[in-house]
Amino acid sequence: MNATHAQRRRERLDRGLKVRSEGIYALMSWRELVYLTLPRLILIAGLLILPFLMPTAYWQRVISIVCIYALLALSFDFLAHFVGLVSLGGAFFIGTGGYLTAILNTSFGLPPLLTIPIATVFGAVICTLLLLPCLPLRGVYFAIVTLMYPLLLMRVIEALDILGGTDGIVGIDSFANRWIEQYFIICMVLLFLFGMRRVVNQDLGLVLRAVKDNDQAVRASGISITYYKTIAVFISSAMGCLAGAYLVHLYMWAGLSTFALDFSILPIAATVIGGAGTLVGPVLGAFILVPISELLREFGTLRIVFYAIILLAFIVFRSEGIMVYGQRKYHQFEKWTKV
């Protein structure tokens, strides 16, 4: 045994940083500050330089689609793991936001700068109002209702031949240039990601998490659970409608495929892979799943087979999700300290 070696011991990096409870930190040095902020900075920087790393315009377009799914996954994770409402409403939100944008742009001639915020807010209002009667429902029942709405609206548009019928609404403005198109949605993902992280730790978010844990106790605390569920659904559907509004401007077309089931299912897969209840996880999950799906296009019909195998592997070997695993490992990093 080396004499100098004996006087050192291993210590966890986060030791001393965590004060009593998670979420409260005591920073004593620059190193600790870096330890805390580095993962977040890497995420932000990584997302911001991603468009430059993409070889072709096709892959840049993929990044935009990924961001749409990332917003939907964020919206799913928020509702499912912080409010306790399992929502399959991705398609519903995308469709509502998308068609609203299309109408605002083609019939009223509003530019994307106006259509997107208006569609986000009013789309969310419409979605929330339609979901209001189902808010007392929990678990799988709420999921089924949110799944029914896109199917219902799709058939209504098809049968009555309104809003362009099966052809959809064409001639929607695109963004001014590729960089605005790209960075708008990336900034939105970052904004909502860090915004939601903040919301769930505020008093409002605590009430929502309490509703998930034990809604009867929330009622016994003199708080209306329907009111808070309404707020949560509004926030969640606003994210979905924003994604829908963006999608329609991206494709310059709004059609029945905005109600496609993909928008409901893929966010759930992304959440499972990324780590449920972490908010960052679902975003990362979308950044893994969607490009994989694109890469597998070469295999033609076998694509779904490989896709399913990859999903299965994730669920069997990392069922907790990448982020939950990653966060745990990151907190277990050790350093040598002098005794």
Place this chain on the structure above:
Amino acid sequence: MSSTKPPLLQVNQVTKTFGGIFALNDVSFDLHEGEILGIIGPNGSGKTTLVNCITGFIEMTAGEVLYRGKKISGKAPHKIADMGITRTFQIMRPYYSLPAYKNLVIPLFSPRAKRTGGWRGGGKLGDRNTVSIDILEELGFERESFVPYKKASNLPTGYLKRMELARCLALNPKIILCDEVFSGLSMSEIASMVPLVERLQMEGITLIMIEHRLRELFRVANRIMVLNFGEKLIEGTAEEVMADERVKEAYFGSQEVEEVMAHA
């Protein structure tokens, strides 16, 4: 207790049926401001159902509940809690994923706590985290320890029972309906809870206590009401109630009653 003052809470002929079974049958009683009313009865006699009916968690089949002369039966549970009529749950309902002190932020965030300023502050302007730790400390959570910061899922029953009471107190209540706060606690834990209940009464909070721990209940309660098979058997002081033949019959074989009566 002056008889001219109207009762704080009037329960008039409350009946609750589940299918053909009468969980509560024509139960009436008055609750006066500042008193502690104990409700006892064998298992399945409808005590918890009564609490559920008063606080609006289940709808009663017939009858009405008046609070300060105004009808509250039929209102939503959160509206009734908003008026200051709070309850604890027999099976504790903490928010398991939140730390203990964050559990109290939720009632402190409620409209009632914001309006009335809470039990120990923490209304619109107060720091809810600080106030919730203050409240927990008053209920026996050691401030300087890790206990108030632990996740509720890691806390033992004794602390969770106190947290049930803390949730009610954070709302700055007028009436607390305690559904078996002593059950599942050790003798020493109960011994530390009794002075707490007495202090709440001194602060002007009216309590209804459902208990199986008769000895401790008789120490604090002003009046006792006995339920059996959903019907009110008798109401009176502890001595009157325990001397009643029907109560003895309902509790027949219960060792504790015999013990208590031997002491009485």
